[in-house]
Amino acid sequence: MAVLARPRWILPILVAAIAVHGAGCADGGEPRVPDEADDDAAADPASPTADTVGGAAPAAVSLPANIPADFPIPPQSTISSADALTDDDGTLTNVTILSEGDPEAGYAWYRDALTQAGWTVTAEAHSDGTRSLHADKGESYVDLTVVGDPSGRTRAGAAIWKINP
Numbered sequence: 555m556a557v558l559a560r561p562r563w564i565l566p567i568l569v570a571a572i573a574v575h576g577a578g579c580a581d582g583g584e585p586r587v588p589d590e591a592d593d594d595a596a597a598d599p600a601s602p603t604a605d606t607v608g609g610a611a612p613a614a615v616s617l618p619a620n621i622p623a624d625f626p627i628p629p630q631s632t633i634s635s636a637d638a639l640t641d642d643d644g645t646l647t648n649v650t651i652l653s654e655g656d657p658e659a660g661y662a663w664y665r666d667a668l669t670q671a672g673w674t675v676t677a678e679a680h681s682d683g684t685r686s687l688h689a690d691k692g693e694s695y696v697d698l699t700v701v702g703d704p705s706g707r708t709r710a711g712a713a714i715w716k717i718n719p
Contacts, residue, residue, distance in 0.1 A: 628660070
């Protein structure tokens with residue numbers, strides 16, 4: 555019986571699609587790159603891990619210490635879930651980000667911010683209010699899905715594979 559090899563991006567796309575139930579960020583701000591200060595971010599009301607999204611507050615969580623520094627986080631957003639798995643080859647980080655604003659504008663922000671950070675968008679899709687993209691940077695990649703949720707927020711789910719140097 556022959557075993558079919560699956561493309562490396564299938565699992566992260568599925569994980570991101572499941573993690574995302576809505577998406578966006580539309581304040582047009584500059585990309586925020588995580589740094590060491592993220593450990594103390596919950597105390598900072600301007601931090602994306604603090605509850606800065608209006609309406610019913612989702613639980614904010616801290617970013618994993620090894621989230622790729624070149625993955626942009628929108629200003630005034632809340633990280634609602636984040637985890638990272640590391641092996642000898644690299645790190646797979648999954649993150650869900652809630653923001654205010656229109657999902658289309660949020661998707662455009664991510665696309666532009668990723669491009670500015672050196673990622674090359676190689677595939678895009680749009681279906682029933684859900685936008686997604688696949689971007690590469692060397693041997694690393696990101697699969698991003700952006701949708702709107704019933705509360706009016708935008709939800710982005712990203713699976714980021716960063717190869718070890």
